[in-house]
Amino acid sequence: MIFSELYSVYYNTVAKILSAMVESNVDSKTAQKIVEENAFGDSAFTIMNAIKSEKWQVMTRDFTTAIEHKPTMPLTTLQKRWLKSISLDPRIKLFGVKFEGFDDVEPLFTQEDYYVFDRYNDGDNYEDRTYVGRFRYLLNAIRNKTPVKINMKNVRGQNIYAKCLPVRLEYSEKDDKFRLITSGCRFLTVINLSKIVSVARCNGEFTPKEHRHQGRMDTVTLKITDDRNALERVMLHFAHFEKQAEKLDRKHYLVHIKYDHADEMEMVIRILSFGPLVEVIEPEPFVELMKNKLQKQFDCKIK
Amino acid sequence: MSSYNELIKNFERVRSYMREFYVYGFKSRADYDKKSARSYDDEKRRMESILGDYMSFVRTPEGKNVFLSIDSRTSVHNPFYKALKAKSFTDGDITLHFIIFDILHSPDVEFTLAEIMEIIDEKYLSGFEAPMMFDESTIRKKLKEYCSEGLIITSKQGRKVTYSRSEHIDTVDIKDALDYFSEIAPCGAVGSFLLDKEEKTDSSFTFKHHYITSAMDSDVLACLFDAMRQKRAITANNLNRKHDEPRLAEIVPLRIFISVQNGRQYLLAYQTQFSCITSYRVDYLSNVKPLDVCDNFDDLRARLDDMQTKMWGVNTRQNAYKQEHLEHVEFIINVADNEEYIVRRLYREKRIGNVEKLDDHTYRFSADVYDTTELVPWIRTFICRITQMDFSNRTAENRFKGDLKRMYEIYGIGKEVSE
Numbered sequence: 001m002i003f004s005e006l007y008s009v010y011y012n013t014v015a016k017i018l019s020a021m022v023e024s025n026v027d028s029k030t031a032q033k034i035v036e037e038n039a040f041g042d043s044a045f046t047i048m049n050a051i052k053s054e055k056w057q058v059m060t061r062d063f064t065t066a067i068e069h070k071p072t073m074p075l076t077t078l079q080k081r082w083l084k085s086i087s088l089d090p091r092i093k094l095f096g097v098k099f100e101g102f103d104d105v106e107p108l109f110t111q112e113d114y115y116v117f118d119r120y121n122d123g124d125n126y127e128d129r130t131y132v133g134r135f136r137y138l139l140n141a142i143r144n145k146t147p148v149k150i151n152m153k154n155v156r157g158q159n160i161y162a163k164c165l166p167v168r169l170e171y172s173e174k175d176d177k178f179r180l181i182t183s184g185c186r187f188l189t190v191i192n193l194s195k196i197v198s199v200a201r202c203n204g205e206f207t208p209k210e211h212r213h214q215g216r217m218d219t220v221t222l223k224i225t226d227d228r229n230a231l232e233r234v235m236l237h238f239a240h241f242e243k244q245a246e247k248l249d250r251k252h253y254l255v256h257i258k259y260d261h262a263d264e265m266e267m268v269i270r271i272l273s274f275g276p277l278v279e280v281i282e283p284e285p286f287v288e289l290m291k292n293k294l295q296k297q298f299d300c301k302i303k
Numbered sequence: 304m305s306s307y308n309e310l311i312k313n314f315e316r317v318r319s320y321m322r323e324f325y326v327y328g329f330k331s332r333a334d335y336d337k338k339s340a341r342s343y344d345d346e347k348r349r350m351e352s353i354l355g356d357y358m359s360f361v362r363t364p365e366g367k368n369v370f371l372s373i374d375s376r377t378s379v380h381n382p383f384y385k386a387l388k389a390k391s392f393t394d395g396d397i398t399l400h401f402i403i404f405d406i407l408h409s410p411d412v413e414f415t416l417a418e419i420m421e422i423i424d425e426k427y428l429s430g431f432e433a434p435m436m437f438d439e440s441t442i443r444k445k446l447k448e449y450c451s452e453g454l455i456i457t458s459k460q461g462r463k464v465t466y467s468r469s470e471h472i473d474t475v476d477i478k479d480a481l482d483y484f485s486e487i488a489p490c491g492a493v494g495s496f497l498l499d500k501e502e503k504t505d506s507s508f509t510f511k512h513h514y515i516t517s518a519m520d521s522d523v524l525a526c527l528f529d530a531m532r533q534k535r536a537i538t539a540n541n542l543n544r545k546h547d548e549p550r551l552a553e554i555v556p557l558r559i560f561i562s563v564q565n566g567r568q569y570l571l572a573y574q575t576q577f578s579c580i581t582s583y584r585v586d587y588l589s590n591v592k593p594l595d596v597c598d599n600f601d602d603l604r605a606r607l608d609d610m611q612t613k614m615w616g617v618n619t620r621q622n623a624y625k626q627e628h629l630e631h632v633e634f635i636i637n638v639a640d641n642e643e644y645i646v647r648r649l650y651r652e653k654r655i656g657n658v659e660k661l662d663d664h665t666y667r668f669s670a671d672v673y674d675t676t677e678l679v680p681w682i683r684t685f686i687c688r689i690t691q692m693d694f695s696n697r698t699a700e701n702r703f704k705g706d707l708k709r710m711y712e713i714y715g716i717g718k719e720v721s722e
Contacts (some may be wrong), residue, residue: 001522001525001526002387002490002492002493002521002522002525003314003387003390003521003522004313004390004452005307005391005392005396005397005422006385006452006454007388007496007499008310008389008390008392009363009388009389010310010389010391010397011397011400012388012394012500014401015401020399028665040352040353040354040355040385040389041309041310041351041352041353042309042348042352043352046308046309046310053393053430055432056397056398057394057398057427057428057434058397058398058401058402058427060430060431064430066405066426066427066430067401067402067405067427068405068408069405069408071401071404071405072404072408072471073404073454073500074453074454074470074471074472075453075469075472075474075497076452076453076454076467077452077453078452078453078493078525079496079497080453080472080491082490082493082494083474083477083497085488085489085550086480086484086488089484089488091484092480092484094483095477095479095480095483097476097477097480098476099477100472101470101472102472106532107532108490108493108525108528108529108532109489109490109528109531109532109559112491112558112604113528113531113558113559114558114559114560114561115489115558115559115560115561116362116560116561116562116563116612116613117560117561117562117617117654118562118563118564118616118654119563119617120651120652121588121649121650121652122647122650122655123653139479139507140365142507143507149614159351166417168506168507168508168509169507169508170508170509170510170511171483171487171508171510171511172510172511172512173487173510173511173512173513173514173563174511174512174563174564175511175512179467179511181509181579185664192567195307196368200573220646230383231327232326235326235327236326236514236516236565236566236567237564237565239325239326239373239516239565239566240373240374240376240513240514240515240566241374242372242373242374243372244359244361244370244372245327245370246361246363246368247363254566258374260376262674269684270684272561272683272684272686273681273684274680274681274683275679275680275683275706275707275709275710276706276713279713279714280616287714288423288455290494290714291714291715291716292687293685293686293687294687294710294711294714294716296687296688297686297687297688297689297707297718298711298716299718300447300637300687300688300689300690301690302689302691302692302704302707303689303690303691303692
């Protein structure tokens with residue numbers, strides 16, 4: 001259903017070359033550039049060769065074509081069904097978009113057909129109209145690179161104000177929360193959207209410096225004992241990090257994982273969840289964090 | 304002679320290589336013993352061509368290990384979608400594709416098969432030195448294929464059948480929604496296909512805790528959803544860890560269970576042969592084929608709804624008489640002053656069960672579940688504050704305590720006391 005040449009990079013690239021040809025003259029150099037910008041690493045040879053040998057009879061080797069219109073393709077049933085599905089997702093309200101022409105379309109899936117079983121329960125409230133309003137305002141500000149003034153509550157419940165340039169909205173699927181990534185404000189680089197009380201345009205009195213949120217990255221080295229399918233579980237659990245693995249022997253593996261220092265405590269408890277099958281080897285301060293937790297547990301004298 | 308082509312004919316093979324390179328990444332060429340050396344070289348080259356920016360290698364005494372390393376927080380679009388855009392095709396496929404949509408350039412334009420054939424020969428192919436020849440059945444087959452994809456519609460006037468393109472639906476205004484849902488919705492690859500049609504602009508979103516391996520299972524997932532929407536049973540090849548070869552499963556797919564804490568996707572399905580609901584890993588399934596409509600689909604799904612109140616993860620345990628078997632899980636934690644976030648953790652992370660406040664510093668979690676072992680990783684995240692536990696599954700409790708003891712040994716905790 002999904003793995004089809006209709007959606008292929010090759011079809012899209014050829015469509016781009018043909019579009020350029022419909023608009024003006026195209027030579028081999030221009031075509032090659034389009035291929036390099038749009039296709040895969042090894043595609044240039046294959047596509048240019050197919051054009052030169054006239055294997056694909058939509059353009060001649062001299063870059064003339066009988067195609068009169070810029071190539072377009074209507075939406076496939078699969079695309080319509082997927083769009084219908086996302087139109088039924090409660091989070092679509094964040095975007096304020098209308099889906100017209102989908103009345104007779106059967107969704108590919110509904111909320112009844114899948115269940116995210118380990119998402120946390122205190123996600124952002126997408127039914128809250130003020131939250132949705134702030135979301136849209138910030139999305140617009142990101143697109144237009146507009147500095148904003150933010151009023152939010154800190155951990156002690158006090159109001160604080162910040163001027164910043166919104167850069168991106170970061171979504172965590174586990175937390176079901178959005179965070180705003182900002183630049184130009186040293187003390188507020190990541191803001192939970194649900195903590196924002198109000199947001200307004202920063203009227204020209206703020207010129208953000210090029211200060212982007214770049215978290216300090218650390219590396220932790222784990223030794224995995226491959227009992228109870230631990231290797232696969234660990235590698236899948238930490239799959240979303242930049243990492244490197246090496247085999248020590250038939251049963252033991254070393255994995256080096258790069259993580260954002262700000263998430264260190266989260267890393268500690270994620271590693272603890274694997275029990276004795278994952279041991280932190282280095283760095284020493286991380287090992288100390290593990291020891292500290294275990295020492296406290298030892299002192300609890302579990303019954 | 305090598306017949307290497309960067310495009311992919313059989314996605315199943317590339318699916319397994321991508322997973323090996325990405326999830327594991329410590330295997331050398333010699334470790335891929337199940338497949339031929341040529342096959343390994345071809346798949347590696349394909350991966351390098353498609354995902355070159357993310358490929359790395361390291362030299363070890365066993366040889367060169369190739370691996371894919373992607374920090375999904377820094378990539379705004381799932382790189383694995385690219386592999387789904389590398390399907391091979393014939394010279395005739397691509398030629399007919401562009402010609403047909405140029406002939407049927409607007410929904411108002413309609414032609415019969417004979418007219419389309421005539422236009423192709425006269426207008427589109429005559430300028431080539433060795434023009435392709437398309438017979439009637441080839442063009443009819445292509446039009447039929449595009450009708451089933453929803454790209455072309457037919458209308459009948461008497462005995463005359465005409466073809467025209469489907470109505471255009473604009474997706475320009477939903478670009479932000481596509482950027483977001485293409486990454487987080489099931490079968491998000493479809494959103495990525497839609498984005499390919501738009502002007503390339505930066506996405507306003509990034510993603511944390513973002514598992515991207517499910518992209519490789521998009522095709523299987525779409526087939527499962529399709530079967531569920533039609534309430535159909537299916538057959539699928541299921542690769543079990545215990546067996547080398549996949550086995551054919553005849554099941555009624557009921558719901559997809561998705562984990563956002565390890566990226567795995569499971570199918571909860573009714574096993575016709577054993578009359579029970581059980582889970583299958585979607586990444587182990589392939590070759591999904593629809594069967595007949597299942598008359599009691601709604602009843603089976605209602606049964607699963609009820610079971611979900613006793614499932615921590617995806618395990619559904621029943622005894623030999625198909626009776627429900629529940630286990631009681633209970634643990635108590637100590638919470639110090641200024642540690643309200645720990646109490647919040649209990650409430651927000653629990654999937655089922657109850658949290659009780661015993662006093663200002665003590666909280667109890669309890670639940671009745673099918674499988675105690677599914678809770679163990681979560682309970683371990685409270686290590687440093689667990690004061691009491693009581694599992695009706697004594698084996699699971701003893702293992703938990705034994706594991707804790709091993710952790711003390713590994714990190715040298717309690718040595719001073721015992722010495």
